[in-house]
Amino acid sequence: MKINVVHEEGHVPVTVLQVTGPITSNEELEAQAQAEYTAGARNILVDLADVPYMASAGLRALHFIFNLLKEGDSGSTLTKGIAAGTYHSAHLKLLRPKGPTLEAIKVAGYDMFLEIYQDRNKAIESFT
């Protein structure tokens, strides 16, 4: 797995983590996200277009990044919002997951709280 980092300016600064290759471990993606967060990143778009498949370790990494970026979203309000389909993370979004990668995201129900975009520019502009 390789991770390329691109810093974009939309309505707010957005850090794009472009992942290439299967995601079969969580450590590398978590470490990269943590480094970007420490450097000031507060909005992250994970580009999964070149990820042919993702194991549960990838879900673990997305989970880690979500918790890293969330601000004040917790407890029953968040849980109810997810169940009602009214809550989506404002700070972590996904770009172009496909095939087994998309299936893994849906199997875990991550698509219920992480927005998925097909267009890179629209994804970047969606952060406010």
Place this chain on the structure above:
Amino acid sequence: MHDVMEAPDAEDKFDRLRISADRRELSRLEQFLEHFALAHNVDIEKAGGFFVAVHEIVTNAIVHGYRGEPGNIDISLWWDGTGLVARVRDAAPHFDPTLVPPPELPVSPDQTLPGGMGIHMVRQFVDAMSYRTTPDGQNEVLLVKYGLVHTAKAQA
């Protein structure tokens, strides 16, 4: 459930890999699966779910089976005529992944990722999963996926 099958006798009809019970070895498994897909002309995106399943079983053996103790994991892949078969063997304490209950879904991001997610993904991505202990006392998990188009290695 697909009948438990034996690996082909001929060495050239299946691919195999032995790794140590170390998470750092998972990159070798990743390369092995990628090479298998290339050698057999399998669309890696179509086989990706099956490869995830193999990764999950192997990761389980490393993390929950050997738990830091030294040991080996043997992975074999072959075509049985109707589908792609993976066999994962390890000598860790006996553990039957088919008995793992499904996790509570959907996952709440406010909590830690629940246990059993990996095995849940295995169930989603394969058509059959079976477990037995071999006569010499190893764990053996068989995974089967039907319908993958390929050019069999023996026919190439």
